Amino acid sequence: xxxxxxxxxxxxxxxxxxxxxxxxxxxxxxxxxxxxxxxxxxxxxxxxxxxxxxxxxxxxxxxxxxxxxxxxxxxxxxxxxxxxxxxxxxxxxxxxxxxxxxxxxxxxxxxxxxxxxxxxxxxxxxxxxxxxxxxxxxxxxxxxxxxxxxxxxxxxxxxxxxxxxxxxxxxxxxxxxxxxxxxxxxxxxxxxxxxxxxxxxxxxxxxxxxxxxxxxxxxxxxxxxxxxxxxxxxxxxxxxxxxxxxxxxxxxxxxxxxxxxxxxxxxxxxxxxxxxxxxxxxxxxxxxxxxxxxxxxxxxx
Numbered sequence: 001x002x003x004x005x006x007x008x009x010x011x012x013x014x015x016x017x018x019x020x021x022x023x024x025x026x027x028x029x030x031x032x033x034x035x036x037x038x039x040x041x042x043x044x045x046x047x048x049x050x051x052x053x054x055x056x057x058x059x060x061x062x063x064x065x066x067x068x069x070x071x072x073x074x075x076x077x078x079x080x081x082x083x084x085x086x087x088x089x090x091x092x093x094x095x096x097x098x099x100x101x102x103x104x105x106x107x108x109x110x111x112x113x114x115x116x117x118x119x120x121x122x123x124x125x126x127x128x129x130x131x132x133x134x135x136x137x138x139x140x141x142x143x144x145x146x147x148x149x150x151x152x153x154x155x156x157x158x159x160x161x162x163x164x165x166x167x168x169x170x171x172x173x174x175x176x177x178x179x180x181x182x183x184x185x186x187x188x189x190x191x192x193x194x195x196x197x198x199x200x201x202x203x204x205x206x207x208x209x210x211x212x213x214x215x216x217x218x219x220x221x222x223x224x225x226x227x228x229x230x231x232x233x234x235x236x237x238x239x240x241x242x243x244x245x246x247x248x249x250x251x252x253x254x255x256x257x258x259x260x261x262x263x264x265x266x267x268x269x270x271x272x273x274x275x276x277x278x279x280x281x282x283x284x285x286x287x288x289x290x291x292x293x294x295x296x297x298x299x300x301x
Contacts, residue, residue, distance in 0.1 A: 007071055011045070012066065013040045015040060015041040017296075018297045019297075020215045022038055025037060035063040036063050036281075039097060044056050059096065060075050090272075093272060094130050094259060094296070100248075102131040106138070110208045113138075117140065119145075119184045121196075123151075124154050128144065129295055132160050143179040143184070149165055149168075164179065172199075173201065184199075188212060190212050191215055192211075192216050193214070193216035194224075195216070200229045201232060203232075204236070208238070218289070272298055273295060274299075275300070
């Protein structure tokens with residue numbers, strides 16, 4: 001006998017997401033005892049809400065929980081045309097938040113045009129790997145930096161024109177110049193910190209920078225100071241814009257369908273780092289922050 005109230009649904013987590021933003025959000029907006037934030041793909045196992053029938057799947061911001069009671073607010077049904085041979089975990093990755101982040105950063109913030117050169121850091125991660133592939137779909141030259149030789153090899157598999165291991169190059173400045181001697185039209189920024197200042201020196205005049213993340217600073221106990229890029233931005237007349245995907249939430253359904261179409265057409269490759277077991281959420285989260293994952297990090301319950 002169901003104890004649900006009218007319009008309530010009981011969700012059971014199938015896949016859970018671990019993402020860099022959780023570190024900074026929890027640091028500033030959460031207190032001990034709060035449920036850790038995060039997205040999940042969940043199955044509806046009981047329902048008194050006709051919009052979410054039993055057996056259907058939704059994307060939910062239920063956080064780190066195996067079961068959630070919901071009144072339906074904020075639940076997003078998985079696309080009805082989702083192919084049976086495509087893992088639902090991709091609704092947390094390339095066909096989910098990281099995917100739409102890549103699209104909006106490229107199209108809405110950067111306005112990336114065919115023939116331009118794009119630099120993306122943390123390029124083998126959930127967002128960066130999609131950014132690079134979409135830029136190639138649009139006919140651009142793409143340079144990516146990542147933190148291991150295995151990740152660099154993966155970027156080459158994805159079709160990046162140039163890729164390098166920022167941890168082993170003798171000089172980041174030289175590596176960037178070698179990868180694109182003519183400079184960069186656009187920069188998709190995921191990392192922040194001193195390396196970003198070096199990258200800004202390589203931008204072309206009137207270059208555009210989309211600031212998506214600052215993962216190099218998330219674990220800082222003391223805020224980093226300098227170097228300061230303002231003079232470079234002035235003389236090169238650069239445009240830098242931070243963004244959150246909620247600005248374009250009204251475009252999510254259409255954007256997710258575009259991403260799904262690219263996956264089905266083989267234009268968008270999706271690698272995942274899957275950890276099994278809800279009890280391993282903390283380990284998966286810390287591993288992701290330490291760069292253990294190639295592609296999207298998810299936990300399978």
